[in-house]
């Protein structure tokens with residue numbers, strides 16, 4: 001059963017088989033107009049954050065085409081968090097993109113956020129639409145778009161919502177599919193986070209992984225640009241996406257990023273993009289060699305045995321926690337005692353370093369165990 005982290009509405013928190021909407025999808029990546037430079041490489045969609053001028057659009061496209069990329073992305077209407085920044089060139093940019101399509105034979109992808117964007121774009125033969133993170137959050141916007149896209153054959157790529165809410169992401173995909181859109185794919189662009197983080201948007205890879213478990217056939221692209229926020233961090237995100245076996249990369253590339261009107265820190269030149277793509281190590285998703293398979297099975301067996309032990313230990317630990325709960329209840333002592341909690345965390349974090357386990361990981365594990373203990377003790381305290 002899949003935990004689909006849901007927003008605070010009255011939808012079920014859990015997306016199980018009963019609530020699962022059966023999608024009718026047409027998911028061959030080639031049908032989504034996507035290509036790769038060579039076999040054993042991810043599908044690529046690349047282009048500038050924004051279409052800024054005819055020259056910038058054309059020069060970037062020429063260079064990307066020359067390196068084997070056939071799908072060109074460019075923002076025409078830019079949703080910006082704060083007013084006053086560059087909001088895109090609007091309809092004026094559409095003829096420039098049509099020219100790229102006509103002269104270079106590339107497929108064109110743009111972001112649409114409202115029905116008028118779709119209708120304008122169709123006048124210029126735009127091939128692919130993507131829905132941005134700030135639009136996916138709102139079911140009203142998505143429904144309006146779904147109604148506008150009804151009956152069209154264009155592939156639609158749906159970015160994750162800005163907040164880490166899998167249900168909202170799935171909901172948007174379902175709304176489009178119910179309107180008859182069959183050529184669907186998802187784009188993982190990370191999630192906004194209050195506070196300082198290494199990346200502009202935290203990847204929370206477990207969310208696109210859950211999406212894949214829920215909709216195994218839906219292609220998922222990674223947008224390393226909006227996750228990383230900085231071009232020096234793009235490579236590691238792309239490599240991670242490849243190691244997690246996602247299908248493609250949706251990446252920003254600008255002929256001269258330093259003068260870009262939006263997202264300049266994260267855009268990479270076409271040459272930089274080529275270097276990045278050439279550096280990726282693409283590993284086999286399936287095991288063909290029987291010896292490799294045998295060794296893998298042996299190691300997995302060991303992991304399974306260790307997991308069995310972990311479960312036993314957790315069970316034992318919780319049994320003792322419950323015993324402590326009864327003891328505290330009998331003696332009228334509070335459940336949470338911060339001296340004890342600090343002692344547990346302090347000790348395990350020191351040990352973490354010795355054992356080459358990250359502090360972040362051990363902190364999470366012990367917090368989860370502690371929360372579960374408190375829950376169990378709370379139940380005992382409140383039993384009549």
Ligand code: PEP
Pocket residue numbers: 049075079131132133134159189226
């Ligand atoms: C974009 O792709 O340029 C964009 C605005 O992305 P997001 O919706 O992920 O912020």
Ligand code: MN
Pocket residue numbers: 049050252262263
């Ligand atoms: Mn951008």
